[in-house]
Amino acid sequence: MKVESYVEGQWVAGADPGQPLVNPVTGTEIARASSAGVDFAAALRFGRCVGGPELQALGYADRASLLSRIADVLVANKAEYYRLSQENSGSPSADAAFDVDGAIFTLRFYARAGASLGGTRYLMEGAVAPLAKDGSFSAVHIGVPLRGVAVHVTAFNFPSWGLWEKAAPALLSGVPVLAKPATATCLLSERMVRDVVAAGVLPAGALQLVCGGAGDLLDHLTAEDAVAFTGSAVTAATFRTHRAIVANSVRMNVAA
Numbered sequence: 351m352k353v354e355s356y357v358e359g360q361w362v363a364g365a366d367p368g369q370p371l372v373n374p375v376t377g378t379e380i381a382r383a384s385s386a387g388v389d390f391a392a393a394l395r396f397g398r399c400v401g402g403p404e405l406q407a408l409g410y411a412d413r414a415s416l417l418s419r420i421a422d423v424l425v426a427n428k429a430e431y432y433r434l435s436q437e438n439s440g441s442p443s444a445d446a447a448f449d450v451d452g453a454i455f456t457l458r459f460y461a462r463a464g465a466s467l468g469g470t471r472y473l474m475e476g477a478v479a480p481l482a483k484d485g486s487f488s489a490v491h492i493g494v495p496l497r498g499v500a501v502h503v504t505a506f507n508f509p510s511w512g513l514w515e516k517a518a519p520a521l522l523s524g525v526p527v528l529a530k531p532a533t534a535t536c537l538l539s540e541r542m543v544r545d546v547v548a549a550g551v552l553p554a555g556a557l558q559l560v561c562g563g564a565g566d567l568l569d570h571l572t573a574e575d576a577v578a579f580t581g582s583a584v585t586a587a588t589f590r591t592h593r594a595i596v597a598n599s600v601r602m603n604v605a606a
Contacts (some may be wrong), residue, residue: 353562354559354561357528358393359400364384373384374439383537383562384562385564387425388449392569394570405524406471409470416521418461420443421458424457424546427545431510435538438537448511448595453510453513454510456514472600475493476499478490495524496515498572501567502530504516504581509535513543533563537557539561577602578602583606585606
């Protein structure tokens with residue numbers, strides 16, 4: 351079985367044999383994952399040019415509804431997700447439930463928060479500040495979505511929660527997501543995204559998934575993109591010093 355990536359609106363199998371995914375309890379190979387052949391520059395453009403405008407045309411309440419629908423899809427397939435978590439991660443039942451149910455809870459949380467914001471497509475921070483004595487000039491800070499892509503790199507131990515806890519606030523904010531789960535345990539992430547795609551929940555380009563290596567993904571980041579990374583401190587340092595991230599002042603959040 352080949353675990354596939356979902357980019358530019360289609361499922362893509364890696365062009366090489368890829369990395370084996372094994373059952374850590376039995377040592378049995380259960381699948382292989384590879385991102386060889388994925389055009390990362392094109393995937394990011396697709397997110398910026400297709401996914402971003404689609405999401406940003408919706409208000410917060412509508413984006414919140416998308417999160418609720420994702421949660422509904424995950425609830426309907428929980429039993430299979432538990433099985434995949436046990437098979438690919440070696441998780442006991444309680445840990446599998448913690449990962450899967452945690453993702454669903456997080457999606458529901460952000461869905462409720464977004465619904466409370468109504469149909470607006472931007473947020474106003476603070477009151478209007480007068481800049482002239484006669485009131486002829488004033489200013490207010492308005493928050494609008496980034497025009498880039500939220501690139502999410504997650505750790506091996508939470509292939510479900512790690513995926514959706516990052517995706518939920520980005521999608522709610524109107525920013526398309528390109529998720530890159532840890533290859534060793536990406537089977538569950540792939541299945542969840544596959545189910546959400548099959549259900550037709552999200553607009554085109556709103557969510558992309560890379561299963562396998564990151565390739566030259568970071569080379570194509572711009573100042574409008576953002577990176578959220580969970581993993582080792584060594585890899586985090588590599589990200590922070592990457593030439594495109596430094597040169598373009600790419601926003602980066604690290605949990606290492």
